[in-house]
Amino acid sequence: MDTAKDLPVAVIGAGPIGLAAAAHLLDRGIEPLVLEAGPTAATAVRGWAHVRLFSTWAELTDPAAEKLLAPTGWTRPEETAYPTGGEWAEHYLQPLADALGDRVRYATTVTGVARAGRDRVVDTDRDAQPFTVHAVRADGAEERTLVRAVIDASGTWATPGPLGADGLPALGERAAADRITYRIPDLADPAVRARYAGRTTAVVGSGASAFTALAALADLSGEAPGTHTLWIVRRGIGTNTYGGGQADQLPARGALGLAAKAAVDDGNATAVTGFRTAAVERAGDRLVLVAEDGRRSDPVDEVIALTGLRPDLTYLAELRLALDERLQAPVALAPLIDPNVHSCGTVYPHGATELSHPEPDVYLAGMKSYGRAPTFLALTGFEQVRSIAAALAGDHEAAARVELTLPETGVCGGSGLTTGADTAPAETTQSEGCCTPATTGLLQITPTENR
Structure with missing residues (x-):
């Protein structure tokens, strides 16, 4: 068996953070092995190719990645421009994966990670064993790979939250799957456009993705009479519901909230507040959402559920992870990002220490870590x-020197406030928000990470 130091580090997911991890490992003289379930780099990012990020190019490229790309002739796009997910994938993420070459293994789905020869119960010589990564390729062939460490940067895109307010699918939700989508629709696609034009759609959620859907459907209503949106919100609407507006340090994020507000103010969307979905019922060829308190929505033709994302932890079951019981984030990180407390978009500096687990050399990174x-x-x-x-x-000195300042939302506190990631759907309400400035004098860093 190879000694641990001779083995590669497994990076799960060839998205923005997984590829950046590989670049940083190479910069440190450590060989990465990136395992990507999809056929290309950034498969999940391509899933929302039509959505424009609210971070600029200057905030969407990693320094170590740029260093790796430089010999290929790559040049960074205009720093002040806001790319779509498709542009991010085409002009940065795929070139970065190409620069990594055969260190990126596509069409490889990780099905399990464990200590070699040790299930999670066994203590004997545990930390001396390498990890074994179990994976399945597209042709069904199984693989077993020994690695010295694991960085899971697979994101949360593949596991969206359901309509049910209790975190489980609402009664009848699965049966109505033909009328429900959990993604922001691409209304530039004629077939998708026809699905919503001239119809009533329920948008469930109150994060950045819900705002994007509200704004897009409002634009469609100007071209297709009869197009209307019911905006289903689990809590009330307050002064901070739409984010920081012009006070947001990410202007595009603030503008997105203002566009959602305009959709409601102009009558293109009707807000239905305090509505926690318990059931979905058929009403002829339409759907009716039923709340926990018995209220029933007006009949709708389609439902767009944008109620957040969650991590898939099933293939990590044989590892000893320490995860917060609410957020499913590393226990040391969870208090720093808890949306019940933090509402300013401010995140305290954190790195390997906060991302560590009882199982040494295992890390959840990127969106997965949140x-x-x-x-x-x-x-x-x-x-x-x-x-x-x-x-x-x-x-360890460099690892501890984690320095991070993030743009603030421009709003503080107040129930019903939500902030969203650059691209990840969010339906998380916040209260008792913090409004202290981010620590100054620190290294600047900021998009989303999904496979």
Whole structure:
């Protein structure tokens, strides 16, 4: 068996943070092995290719990645421009994966990770064993790969939250799957446009993705009479519901909230507040949402459920992870990102220490590390993997030197406030928000990370 130091580090997911992790590992002289379930880099990002990020290009590229790309002739796009997910994938993420070459293994779905020869119960010589990564390729062939450490940057895109307000599918939700989508529809696609034009759609959620859907459907209503939106919100609407507006340090994020507000103010969307969905019923060829308190929505033709994302932890079951019981984020990180407390978009500096688990050399990074918290930005993930790579290289001083300042939302406190990631749907309400400035004098870092 190879000694641990000779083995690669497994990086699960070839999205923005996974690829950045690989670049940082290489910069530290550590060989990465990136395992991507999809056929290309950034498969999840391509799933929302039509959505424009509210971070600029200057905030969407990682320094170690740029260093790796430089010999290929790559040049950073205009720093002040806001790319779509498709542009991010085409002009940065795929070139970065190409620069990594055969270190990226596509069409490889990780099905399990464990200590070699040790299930989670066994203590004997546990920490001396390498990890074994179990995976299945597209042709059904199974793989077993020994690695020295694991960085899970697979994101949360594949596991959206359901309509049910209790976190489980509402009664009848599965039966109505033909009328429900859990993604922001691409209304530039004629077939998708026809699904919503001239119809009534329920948008469930109150984060950045819900705002995006509200604004897009409002635009459609100007071209297709009869197009209307019911905006289903689990709590009330307050002065901070739509974010920071012009006070947001990410202007595009603030503008998105204002566009959602305009959709309601102009009558293109009707807000239905305090509505916690318990059931979905058929009403002829339409759907009716039923709340926990017995209220029934007006009949709708389609439902767009944007109620947040959650991590898939099933293939990590044989590892000893310490996760917060609410957010499913690392226990040391959870208090720093808890949406019940933090509402300013401010995240305290964090890195390998906060991302560690009882199982040494295992890290959740990127959106996966935030569990169910919605406020992740890509710069956060870039700094996370910089610190993790330093820790794996034994440079503990650099690993501890985690320095992060994020743009604030421009709003503070108040129930019903939500903030969203650059791209991740969010339906998380916040109260008792913090409004202290981010620590100054620190390394600047900020998008989302999904496979």
